[in-house]
Amino acid sequence: MTVAAGIRAGLRQAIHDAALRVQAAGDLPAVAVPTFEVEPPRHRSHGDLATNAAMVLAQPARANPRKIAEVLVRHLALPADRVTRTEIAGPGFINFFIAPDWFHASMQEVIRAGGAYGQCDVGRGRRVLVEFVSANPTGPLHVGTGRNAAVGEAVARLLEKLDYAVSREYYVNDCGTQVDALGRSVEWHYFQHFGRPLPFPEDGYRGQYVADIAARIVAGDGPRWVEAPAEARQAHFQDFAVRAILEDIQGTLRDFGVPFDRWFGERTLHESGKVAEVIARLRDLGHVYDQDRAVWFRSTAFGDDKDRVLVRSTGQPTYFAADVPYHVDKFERGFDHLIDVWGVDHQGDIARVKGGLQALGYDSSRLEILIHQHVRLREGGEIVRMSKRTGEFVTLRELLEAVGRDAARYFFLMTHYANPMDFDLDLAVRSSQENPVYYVQYAHARIASILREAAGHPVGQQLVREGRIDQARVAAVGLSALTHEAELALMARVDDLPEVILKAGLRREPHRVCTYAQDLAEAFHVFYTQCRVLGEDAGLTAARLVLLEAARTALRVALGLAGVAAPERM
RNA sequence: GCGCCCGUAGCUCAGUCGGAUAGAGCGGGGGCCUCCUAAGCCCCAGGCCGCCGGUUCGAUUCCGGCCGGGCGCGCCA
Structure with missing residues (x-):
């Protein structure tokens, strides 16, 4: 697995090589080296990075982890300008004290990589389709959909960083019973206007937007x-x-910064005959039967709780009837892997859709479904009930107008999507300054501010052009002056980014990007408080300006993944 | 009742493919601006990691059971 250059990746490689040498030397049985962690330890006194390699080797090698750690360390080929000291601690951790020189080299690489920092090639260009939002076009997007949009978009961006070819798609349920109810709701308002009141339709939509459309x-x-x-x-x-x-939804998503490559209409699947075709194929394969004048899919054969209706006794296909052809269509368009982002209320649909694909001979593990928990809104300590039918809900647009795109995006992304989330409107609206996103953005704005200020400083004049570090001159700047505790800590956090992106992308956990951004911003703020950048010492000033550029690069990449702006001023 | 998800500080949440003294923000208490943005920094208070048992040298993390919450269990989506 290739990770863009970084100390953690370098260490991982060195440890892996050492393990192989230990085995070659006969000091350890030749078992496959299990995956191990290279992580910043919890406590600063345990070094800059630590690995559990000896402990995970202990099981298969059937040896004492501390003994393994000892031979591992003996076989490590790490030059003194990279690691000043290694120690074995606790049950068998190996702690590394990274030489400042290695950090310095890493910062130079970060700047050279620029916006591409953190990129790697695990995806090898494989095609992934991320289908998300896909809310019915029967009303404006509500707040809960915002979480789906933020998560789906962030997963897409992460995968792009890992060199997957990503497409973003919105599935539009533009026909069926819900759309029918919507039409009749509009009709009711229309007749109302001309003094011809009708009974309000069963399952009708009551929002003001329906009246507006009429x-x-x-x-x-x-x-x-x-x-x-x-x-x-x-x-x-x-x-x-x-x-x-749909126009309203598209506008909202555009303002939310979530672009789609394609809006796929359900109706086209019916009109092109693909729904009928898939049902026929399923019937040929013996997975479909008729009962009570309806057409059923035997989804229980694929682990579902009960069989599902494809075509109602009225002759109308269900929404599910189109779901399988839709996913088949995705495969036929050449995607290697499919990711769907669904709200928790659709959790029960997984078995039937995967079952349908399996029945047709597809490998259902190529469809990955991310289920996110709902968002509860709280206002004045009360839970706000949200329902499209009753029209009582806070729309995503209203939320955007109230708290702004950056805060909304960040807030939705901060927490793991599998956990239910309470969105406290009072906090988000009235005290938006307290939102963590400002903490991160402020770090970026502070850096930009120093770079502006640098124009009036002799060293800055040499190094900074229009608020940016002059790339051509960076390589010539020696960073050996960066030895302050706060500088080392900041460099370590900057260096973390590629590993964070890799883990967050492979595990589809975009909240890790926010956690990281928070840590990086903290390291910067501490550095800012303790280390003055524009000072008397020309060498130190130049080195710190370069460090700023590296930190700015990491901040921009992280904020960019979250879809949050990196402001020059605040 | 059955299935899936969740239960970590007063509140909102990180951390967990088993590891060293469980973290952050907000809220509470106390400090820090003649100096690049105080939307910041530092210190203090606050936790049987829902409960019980199992596996393990080691469990907040894995397994089982219970308790509590969310969602689903339509010829709605």
Whole structure:
């Protein structure tokens, strides 16, 4: 596995090589070297980095972990300018005290990499389709969808960093019973306007936006739909409403900074005959049967709780009927791997969709479904109930207007999506300054501020051009003056980024990026407080300016992955 | 009732493919700006890591059971 250059990656390699040499020397049985961690230890006194390699080797090698650590250390080929000291501690940890020179070399590499810092090639260009949001076009996006959007987009960005070819897709349920209910809700308002009250439709949508859509039809077409054939009227109202709502959704997502490569309409699957085709194939394979005038898929054969209806007794296909053809279509478009981001309420659908794919002979492990827990809104200590039907919900747009895109994005990403999340509106709206995103952004703004200030400093004049470090001159700057505790800590955090990206991407855990950004910002703020950058000592000033550039690079990459701006001023 | 997810500081959350003294923000108490942005830094208080048992040299982390919460269990999505 290749990780963009970094100390942790270098150490990992050295440890792995040492393990092989130990085995070659016969000091340890030749077992496969298990994966081990190279991580900053919990306590500073335990060094800069530590590995559990000896302990994970202890099991298969059936040897004492401390003894293994000893031979491992003896076979480590690490030059003195990289590691000043190694020690064996606790049950068998190997602690490394990294030589400042190695940190210095690492910072130079970070700057050379620039925006590509943290990139690696594990994905090898494989094609991944991330399908997310996919909320029904029957109402504006609500706050809960924001979490789906933020998580899906961040996973997509992480995978791009790992060299996967990522496409982002939104599946639009543009037909079916919900759309029908939407059309009838619009119709109700329309007739209401012309003094022809109808009973409010069962399962109708009550939000103000429905009335607004009806008003637009009234304004455009007048009363001509009152006498029109019901079928034509319904078709038009549905179409008009779906298009209007979809436009609103697209606008909201654009403002939220979530771009999609494709909006895939469910209707096309029915119209192209793909739904019927898949049902026929399933029937040929013996996985479909008729009962109570409906068509059923035998999903229990694939681990589902009960069999599922594909075509209702009315002849109408269910939404599920299109789900399998949709995923088949994704595979047919050449994607190697599929990721769907679903809300927890769809958790029960996993078995049937995977079952359908399996029934058709696909490897269902190529479809990966990320289930995120819902977002609960709290306002004035009360839980706000959200329901599209009743129209009582806070929209994502309202949230964006209240707290801003950066805070919203960061907040949604901060927590692991598998955990339920309470979004405290009062805190987010009234005390948005307390949002952690500002802590991280402030670090970036402070760096930018120093770089601006550097224009008036003799060393800065040499090194800084228009608020940026002059790349061409960085390599010539010696960093050996960077030995302060706060400088070393900051360099260590900057160096962490590639490993964080790798782990967050492979495990689909974007919240790790936020945790990292927080740690990096903290290291910077401590450095800022303790070390003055623009000072008397020309060598030290130059070195610190280079360190700033490295820190800025890491901050920008991390914030970029989260979809949060890196401001020059605050 | 069955299935999936979750239970860590007063609040919101990190950490856990088993490891060394469990962390952050907010809230509470106390300090720090003649100096590159105090949206910052430092210190203090605050935890049977839901409970019980099992596996292990070692469990907040893995397994089982219980308790508590969320979601699902439609010819709705």
